[in-house]
Amino acid sequence: MNDDESAFSSAVDKEMTALIATLHEAGRRLEELTGGEVDAVLGPDGTPFLLQHAQEKLRLHEVARQAAILNALPAHVVMVDNQGSIVSFNRGWQKFAQSNGLSTELTGINYLDACGDGGEVAEGILSVLAGDSSSFAIEYPCHSPTQQRWFLMTVTPLTHSASTGAVIMHLDITDRVQAEVEMKSLNRVYAMLSQINALVVRVKNLDELFAVACQVAADAGDFRMSAIVMVDPKTKQMTSIVSAGKDEKLLTDIKKLLASPEGMKKSIVSTVIEKGKPAISNNVKIDTRFVFGDQYADAGVNSAVVLPLLISGEAVGVFALYAREIDFFQKDEIKLLVGLATDVAFAINNIEKQKRLNFLAYYDELTGLANRNLFLERLSAYMYKANSEGHQLAIGLIDLDRFKNINDSFGRLTGDALLKKAAEWLKDRFLDTTYLGRIEADCFAIILPLVKSEGHLESLIENTMSAFLAHAFEVNSNVFRISVKSGIALFPDDGTDAVSLLKNAEAAMKIAKKSGVNYLFHTQSMTATTADRLALELRLREAFDKDEFTLYYQPKVNIASGKMVGAEALIRWNDPHIGLIQPDTFIPILEEIGLINEVGRWVIKQAIKDYLSWREAGLNAVRIAVNVSSLQLRNRNFADDIEQAIASDPRVAAGLEIEVTESVIMGDVEQSVEILQAIRDLGIPITIDDFGTGFSSLSYLSRLPLDILKIDGAFVREMHTEKGGKMVSTIILVAHALKLKVVAECVETEEQLLQLRKLDCDQMQGYLFSKPVPADVFEKQFLSLS
Missing domain, CATH: 1.20.5 (Single alpha-helices involved in coiled-coils or other helix-helix interfaces)
Incomplete structure (x- = not known):
């Protein structure tokens, strides 16, 4: 220039x-x-x-407007210049910093320094600042000591010119992420539920159920660990534990803790068993109920639930599930898991019931020995072996003598305990339980798989029976020594199949019981006897259907006045082929075949019918005593049956009396008292029959709701002896002291009557006055017009 x-x-x-x-x-x-x-x-x-x-005013207005917009955003926002230094931030960011103890003086701080060198976030911001990317976004967790949070970070240029800086915004997406995590856990639980429910339907044994259910929880449910713990219902102690999971040491420690009574008491399992409600912890590290605390966290477990397995309201075990996540078990998960525990408990109950049914199909519930069905199967197998090896086989039946009397006198619980003791004795003697079975209430069966000679077999039987009699069976402080009767059948002589062989052994045993011998081998004639018995059972059923039973009446006489004051109804069977059959022949069979209750109700109705008929005819009808069997008295509906029978006419109660033998009452004293008292409250007197022949003592009389005591005929026949006379005298004195009337039965001579009159006995019954007679004869001979 x-x-x-x-x-x-x-x-x-x-x-x-x-x-x-x-x-x-x-x-x-x-x-x-x-x-x-x-x-x-x-x-x-x-x-x-x-x-x-x-210009300045406009600039300030724009700044205020932008600040208002930023502060209104539901996010934490900062603006950085093209070097990444913070030039401004909104109120949301400031509040976030204050609530988390962070510095609120951010202006001038380089945002990139806070992200670390080379991190994904730093690289994303630099990419936007350099104009290489139009935006950057990332989701990340930002948990505090008190809660879990997630954020969405977005980075966009401040203007179209990249060199002017960027806006960095952090949006709280915790609700959305948690919802997704809820949904994810539910999907896990649903997957587990589906597989375990399929398992519940399919699996038939508990070991498989527990093992597979725990593995499904670990796999499909993605739980860190799972365990099923079963406890004894009485002791509440662990009986078994099955588990699956990723931390063997922790599982081992849990098993070790629960294995001891002291450890079980300290555990959350004990609490859940006792209360029958789930225990839930969404942070096991700080939950003092879960005794392993830090060890859980070290094993990657942060949440746990222990669910009771309830059967009929009682916890029989727990299903424990351990999750990795804190706060895993929310309301929806718990609802599903409680349902899962219910399904598992149902499966346990169902398997146990099926197991019990399978057991009962082949085993005797009381003794654990083979029942009749399984015994026959085993007998068939031993017979096949004996046939192939060419030797004889025998079966022997052992029937306990007078077991019914023991059952009636001491009660069924004592009888059952005695049968268990007898079964244990047989197990100890024969060792191999496949030889043994219980085929009837008080009858055991034994297979003798190899018979060397007839003498050897007899020796074995006699030694066994002697040893059984010599053994003292102690039950509830009572000592029993029991003789037995036995029937023996040989293969192949007495039967070529199991059913026939057992049937023939039973025939031999029944003859032995009737004849009084200890044991008998089967003969052909015994089979005919058994067939006769079966035919008799069939004829008895037909007799009831065809109304072939009838009542006879035997008078009761006042000893002082000589007048008839009552009568005893006695059943007879009027068989059209044989004629009149006495009750001793068919009453035991009626009891065995379960017909005694129906026949007993018929007797009561017929006695009432005859009584009302006599009254309607204007005759001086007397009170009728009806005998009751043990099976009738054990029926808790018996009193209701009596009440229903007398409801038709208010006069009936005055014409009815119930007779029960002493042994029947003593079979179950408490129940007998309850039922007899209910009958007595209806206005019907109660008589104890055959007194002195059972196992009771006179002291029981004060407890029983009685009106009349009947002295057994055996004592009446022995009154001529000094001991017999004192016995009858004592019975009469005690009965009168208890305000009971006394009836002597089987009075057949004038001498007996004279002695009873001297002893102040109230009534007598026997052939001296009259034998039992049909109803029409009784009416004509003994009933006069009133």
Whole structure:
């Protein structure tokens, strides 16, 4: 540039400087003159010029507007310049920093430094600042000591020009993430439920159920660990534990803890068993109910639930599930898992019931020995072996003598305990339990798989029976020594199949019992006897259907006046082929075939019918005593049957009396008292029959609801002896002291009657006055017009 050009340029600069100064001054003057009310002026061509004050005001307004927008956003927002330094931030960011103990002085801090070198977040921000990316976003967890949180971070340029900086926004997405995590855990639980429910339907044994259920929980349910613990219902101690999972040491420690009574008491399992309600912990590390605390966390377990397995309201075990996540078990999961525990408990109950049914199908529940069905199967196998090896086989039956009397006198519980003791004795003697079975209530069966000779077999039987009799069976402080009867059948002589062989052994045993011998081998004639018995059973059923039973009546006489004061109803069977059959022949069979209750009800109804008929005819009808069997008295509905029978006519109660033998009452004293008292409350007297022949003592009389005591005929027949006379005298004195009337039965001579009169006995019954007679004969001979 020459000198002229330089001078011109300098002049222009000065002029421009002066012009700018003039414009600023003009603007200032205008603002002063207008009091700041004028924002712009127009040039000569009408173009507006914004004054300096207006420009500043507009800038401040824009800043305020942007700040208001940022503060209204539901996010934490910072703005950074093109170097990553924070130039501004919104109120949300400030509150977040304050609530988490962070610095609120952020302006000027480089945001990139907080992200670490080379991190994914730092690289994303730099990419946006450099203009390489139009945006960047990432989701990340940001948990505090008190809660779990997740955020969405987005980075966008501040303007279209990348060099001006960026806006970084953090949006709290905890609710959305937690919802997704809820949904994820539910899907896990649903998958587990589906597989375990399929297992419940399919599996038939507990070991498989427990093992597979725990493995499904670990696999499909994605639980860190799972365990099923079963306990004894009485002791509440662990009986078994099955588990699956990723931490063997922790599982081993849990098993070790629960194995001891002291450890079980300290465990959460004990609490759940006792209360029958789930125990839930969403942070086991700080939950003092879960005794392993830090060890859980070290094993990757943060949440746990222990669910009771309830059967009929009682916890029989627990299903424990251990999750990795804190706060895993929420309301929906717990609802599903409680349902799962219910399904598993149902499966346990179902398997146990099926197991019991299978057991009962082949084994005797009381003794654990083979029942009749299994015994026959085993007998068939031993017979096949004996046939193939060419030797004889025998079966022997052992029937306990007078077991029914023991059962009636001491009660069924004592009888059952005695049968268990007898079964244990047989197990100890024969060792191999496949030889043994219980085929009837008090009858055991034994297989003797190899018979060397007939003498050897007899020796074995005699030794066994002698040893059994010599053994003292102690039950509830009572000592029993029991003789037995036995029937023996040989293969192949007495049967070529198991059913026939057992049937023939039974025939031999029945003959042995009737004849009084200890044992008998089967003969052909015994089979005919058994067939006769079966035919008799069938004829008895037909007799009841065809109304072939009838009642005979035997008078009861007042000893002082000699007048009839009552009668005993006695059943007879009027068989059209044989004729009149006495009750001793068919009553035991009626009891065995379960017909005694129906026949007993018929007797009561017929006695009532005869009594009312005599009254309607104007005859002096007397009270009728009806005998009751043990099976009738054991029926808890018996009193209701009596009440229903007398409900038809208010006169009936005055014409009925119930007779029960002493041994029947003593079979179950408590139940007998309850039922007899209910009958007595209906206005019906109670007589104890055959007194003195059972196992009771006179002291029991004060406990029983009785009105009449009947002395057994055996004592009456022995009254002529000093001992017999004292016995009858004592019975009468004690009975009168208890305000009971006394009836002597089987009185057949004048001497007996004279002695009874001297002893002040109230009534007598026997052939001296009359034998039992049919109803029509009784009516004509003994009932006069009233």
